[in-house]
Amino acid sequence: MKYAIIAAGEGSRLAEEGVAEPKPLVRLGSECLIDRLLRIFTANGASEIAVICNEQSPQVRHHLEEVARNGLDGRAIPLRLVVKTTPSSMHSLYELSGLLAGEPFVLTTVDTIFRESEFTSYVETFTRMMTAAGSGASLDGLMGVTDYVDDEKPLYVEVGDGWQIRGFHDTPDYLSAAETKTNQPFVSAGIYGLSPHSLDTLSRCMERGEHRMRNFQRALVADGFRLDAWLFSKVLDIDHASDIEKAEDFLKTEDFESAVHI
Template sequence: MKYAIIAAGEGSRLAQEGVQAPKPLVEVGGEHLIDRLIRVFMANGASEICVICNEQMTAVAAHLKEIAEAKQVPLKFIVKSTPSSMHSAWELSQWLTDEPFVLTTVDTIFREKEFATYAKTFELLAQTGEVDGLMGVTDYIDDEKPLYVGTNDALQITGFFDTCELPKYISGGIYGLTPKAIPVLQRCIERGESRMRNFQRALVADGLLLKAYPFSKVLDIDHASDIEKAETFLDIKH
């Protein structure tokens, strides 16, 4: 199974709050966000890890080049600025057409044991053809603009919503997908759409079978205060 990381955001809010490192190189518990994901993905059977960073992140590109040249990680990366996370996913999709993959943004924080169970579950369901996607969700809402996830009793996803009167789950930004998702993404790009939430809506509209996989919590690193929050969540001792 492949893994993909969108590390192309500018991290402008972090910079405004005094965090000087580009977001992928922000440290949580003494470990760069990008390095944490690579380590976790390697521990969960990554056949390949594909990453995109923007053209302004010269330090990130140098860091990725160093990892790739060490040849201890099956890493591919592209340096390109894109207008949205969905466009970043499209750039990565050139490497994701031949086997199931899990895609996240670089600042996605989850418990490693939960992720390992999720990855095994998705790999099994994808191999047996039971799902086209297994999306990480959480009932912990700490997002400025959450994407609510509608499900039925079997946790099949029925829709993605900007508002919800009785929310059960929100998207955790962990997307397990089969290659069937790539043509859907292409059509979104051709229609001039953007944002990952519109891509997710298109997956449902095009009839792909998506199931929700609940995580206890999933956090994003958008503000300086989120770093300490993530370390507390992960129970990292200094």
């Protein structure tokens, strides 16, 4: 299984709010965002981890080059680094696409905060589904969703029977009034598990001059890809300084629950 991390954003809102570090190096407790993902992905069977950072963040580039040479906490990290400034996350994925061909992959942005135990279950499910797809099943992707809405511009995910995704929407208007009263709508968790064939659709999006990951996801549905949803209880993004403390509290809760379970 390959993994990919988009860490090419500027983090301008964090900087405006007094956060000195570039976003990938923002620390949650004792661990910075990029290292947390590298550790988790390696623990979940990564054959390679493709990462893109921008050219305006030499600190991030130097940090990742150091990790590629020396690993994290004594553990080797199968890191492949691309350094390029891009106009959108979809363009960042395109720059990584040459490293992702040939195997299913899981993609996130650098500030996606999730429960590690849930992520492991998600990866196990995605691996089983991709193995079944190799034997003739029809699944093309497993997309993380959550009913916890905390994003400024969430992408709403229309989910049908059997958790199959029917569409991606900027608003929840696809729900009827009755459904809106009785159901919390699902939004994208920013965790994407995809077959390598999805990169063909990505190339066509680029040829059409499209932007934004949500338009790539819509194109997958339009191209007839079978995408299923996988429910995460809660996923956070780090967009503002206040989100750092919120994410730390969330991860402390996970640590406490793990300790009680043990």
